[in-house]
Amino acid sequence: MVRVLSDSAVAQCLSLSELLPVVREAFVRQGRDEVERPERPHFPVGAGPDGSDPAGTGLVMPAYVRGADYYATKLVGVHEGNAERGLPTVNAQIALTAADTGLPAGYLAGTRITNARTGCIGGLAAAELATGPVTLGLLGAGTQARWQARAIDAATDLDAVRVYSPSDSKRECAADLGDELGVPAEPVDAPEAAVAGANVVVTATTATDPVFDGGALDPGTLVVAVGAYEAEMRELDAETFERASRLFADVPAEVAEIGDAREAGLDAEDFAPLSVVFDGDRGRERADEILVVESVGTAVLDAAAAEHVFDAAETRDAGTEVPL
Numbered sequence: 641m642v643r644v645l646s647d648s649a650v651a652q653c654l655s656l657s658e659l660l661p662v663v664r665e666a667f668v669r670q671g672r673d674e675v676e677r678p679e680r681p682h683f684p685v686g687a688g689p690d691g692s693d694p695a696g697t698g699l700v701m702p703a704y705v706r707g708a709d710y711y712a713t714k715l716v717g718v719h720e721g722n723a724e725r726g727l728p729t730v731n732a733q734i735a736l737t738a739a740d741t742g743l744p745a746g747y748l749a750g751t752r753i754t755n756a757r758t759g760c761i762g763g764l765a766a767a768e769l770a771t772g773p774v775t776l777g778l779l780g781a782g783t784q785a786r787w788q789a790r791a792i793d794a795a796t797d798l799d800a801v802r803v804y805s806p807s808d809s810k811r812e813c814a815a816d817l818g819d820e821l822g823v824p825a826e827p828v829d830a831p832e833a834a835v836a837g838a839n840v841v842v843t844a845t846t847a848t849d850p851v852f853d854g855g856a857l858d859p860g861t862l863v864v865a866v867g868a869y870e871a872e873m874r875e876l877d878a879e880t881f882e883r884a885s886r887l888f889a890d891v892p893a894e895v896a897e898i899g900d901a902r903e904a905g906l907d908a909e910d911f912a913p914l915s916v917v918f919d920g921d922r923g924r925e926r927a928d929e930i931l932v933v934e935s936v937g938t939a940v941l942d943a944a945a946a947e948h949v950f951d952a953a954e955t956r957d958a959g960t961e962v963p964l
Contacts, residue, residue: 643950645959647749653952654756656763656794659945663760664918666944667890669705671915675940676704676711685717695719703939710736710950712943714750720846728783729846730754734946744964746950750942753949755787757941761890761914762842762864763791765933768917769862769924770840773797777838779831779851779875781805781813784866785844792840793821801825804834804852832856843867843875848899854879859928865900869936874899876932881906885929888914895934 645653669675680702686695696719704711716732723729732750737743766774774796778785781803789801800823803814810827818825828834831852835841839860843851845867854877857863863884865875881887881904889895889911896908914933917923924931953959 641961642744642964643746643953643959643961645746645748645949645953647752649953649959650749650752650949652958653949653956654752656756656760656791659756659948660760660763660791660795662944662948663757663941664764666705666941667764667915668919669944670938670940671913671919674706675943676702676706677938677940678702680939686719695721701937701939701942703943704739705940705943705947708943708947709739710745710943710947711739712736712939712946714754714939714942714946716750716754730783734942736946736950746946746953748946748949750946753942753945754937755783756791757945758784758866758935758937759787759791760795760941761791761866761933761935762788763795764918765864765888765914766792766840766862767795769931769933770796771860771862771924771927772839773799774840775799775838776801777834777836777841778803778813778844779805779834779842780844780867781807781809782844785842786813786817788842788844788864788866789817789821789825792842793823798823802828802834802838804828804831835861840864845875846873847875848872849874850877850880851875853877854881854883857883857930859930862931862933864933864935866935868898868900868934871897871899871902874903876900876904876934878904880930880932883930884932885925886923886931887911888917888923888931888933890914890933890935890938894936898934898936900934
């Protein structure tokens with residue numbers, strides 16, 4: 641029997657406060673090379689035989705944390721045009737397979753899990769590397785921007801949020817976050833207004849050009865960039881990297897291939913694995929240091945998060961069991 645979890649079933653079994661330590665441990669295991677994480681292929685989809693532009697990008701992300709009961713295979717579609725259709729830009733499903741027998745065990749709606757585990761990257765980074773209560777400057781007003789704010793709120797003492805987006809979505813996002821998190825949240829009309837005075841700045845966009853001027857950062861700011869994952873995508877300018885005392889990445893070799901790093905002339909050796917921060921490295925040496933965390937996503941987090949949700953579903957008898 642295979643347990644199938646819809647998005648609503650996943651929501652019943654997912655708590656950020658419970659997921660944060662799961663993601664933290666997955667980072668540690670990845671840093672210690674205690675995981676299997678094959679390369680993730682990505683390819684254009686929805687293109688016609690006449691050579692028309694593809695509708696989106698398909699990705700396959702397999703991973704296994706050694707000793708876990710299951711290994712995971714995440715199937716992802718990224719379709720920028722979905723926003724105009726009122727559909728999510730990123731959609732995902734996660735298949736869990738029993739590690740000891742190879743039998744199918746679970747099939748989970750994966751978009752919420754992806755959003756939550758990505759949010760946890762910002763939350764954990766802020767908990768370890770931010771200075772004091774958090775004033776959050778949020779660049780982006782979409783789904784992932786909201787998950788970043790939620791996870792930072794779950795992991796730290798969040799004082800205030802300022803949201804910038806070039807569209808009016810910033811107003812709805814700020815209103816929703818203020819109601820949901822119970823902290824002052826306001827939309828601002830310029831990137832610098834979100835960045836100046838913030839001690840944590842998060843970029844969660846699909847931009848191809850830098851979304852703020854690195855000169856606007858206050859000393860001591862932590863910058864967490866989670867939007868760029870391809871060479872054509874860029875959220876941070878060269879000045880942000882030049883001002884930073886230390887750079888971290890969830891997967892340094894892959895971060896080196898995105899637009900942020902390439903345009904700044906950085907390679908994998910310029911980034912410390914973020915896992916070291918969760919495995920004994922102090923990360924921050926001085927209160928006035930600017931630190932940067934870059935994330936492209938790692939299937940190891942998907943595997944750990946999906947197993948956590950799946951175990952909770954079995955305990956609660958959530959979802960539906962079907963023969964396969």
